[in-house]
Amino acid sequence: MTNIAGFLDGPSHRANPGMWEWIKESKVMAVVWTAMRVWLGIMWIQAGWAKLWGAENAAFLHHDGAGVAGFAAHGQAAYSWWGSFLHSFVVPNSGWIGILVAVAEFTIGVALVAGIFTRVAALGSLALLFTYVMSGTASVCALYALFAIVTLTMWKTSSWIGVDGLLSNYRNIHHGKHFHVRLPSLHKAPGTLVATA
Numbered sequence: 001m002t003n004i005a006g007f008l009d010g011p012s013h014r015a016n017p018g019m020w021e022w023i024k025e026s027k028v029m030a031v032v033w034t035a036m037r038v039w040l041g042i043m044w045i046q047a048g049w050a051k052l053w054g055a056e057n058a059a060f061l062h063h064d065g066a067g068v069a070g071f072a073a074h075g076q077a078a079y080s081w082w083g084s085f086l087h088s089f090v091v092p093n094s095g096w097i098g099i100l101v102a103v104a105e106f107t108i109g110v111a112l113v114a115g116i117f118t119r120v121a122a123l124g125s126l127a128l129l130f131t132y133v134m135s136g137t138a139s140v141c142a143l144y145a146l147f148a149i150v151t152l153t154m155w156k157t158s159s160w161i162g163v164d165g166l167l168s169n170y171r172n173i174h175h176g177k178h179f180h181v182r183l184p185s186l187h188k189a190p191g192t193l194v195a196t197a
Contacts, residue, residue: 024154033158034115037122040147043110043140044125048106051098065098076136086135104128110150115162122152135145 016024023029051060059067072090077083090097100181111121125148129141151158159165 025157027152027157027160029096030157030160033154034161036147037112037115037118037151037162040125040144040151041109041121041167042142043111044105046109046119048102048104048109051102060098060102065094065096068098068101069094071137072135078134078136081135107151115159115164117157118159118162118164121150122148122155126152130139 017085033105037056050056056067059065059070072086072094075086077086104127108121108124108128111117112125126145129145161167
């Protein structure tokens, strides 16, 4: 093994196993990823609905976010610095944070069910789950996080059946497969920089 660089090669020259490529791009698996995405979206819609119009409405939208303040003040934070954040920032601002949480849960759910802004919605889901886990609740967070990670990882096929998929197909049909501006090449030959127009 005299040539380590040749052995390691560049990341762009590595190929994924065929099974992984099939899992990522299969229309059969797209149905599975879509089902996971839609289920996660429905769960977020239910949570947001309860806070906006349901049983948890009073604790989140009224009474200055009493539900958020109570949870932040009495929850078991994962780390002391997070506990300090909860007590010094979340509790005094619980009114608007309660509204933000309720609207965010509902909006993320609608986006995931519709398949629009799928990657942003999956990231928002993970961000909310992060705050919940750091604040001392686990419940279904692990399952939700798994579904959000799968949706994020398999975003091309998990959003194939949805608004993102429709928009992607429209762009491919009307603007060609590569709908982006090509920048001029800065490399004439390997190791030689040349500005071209």
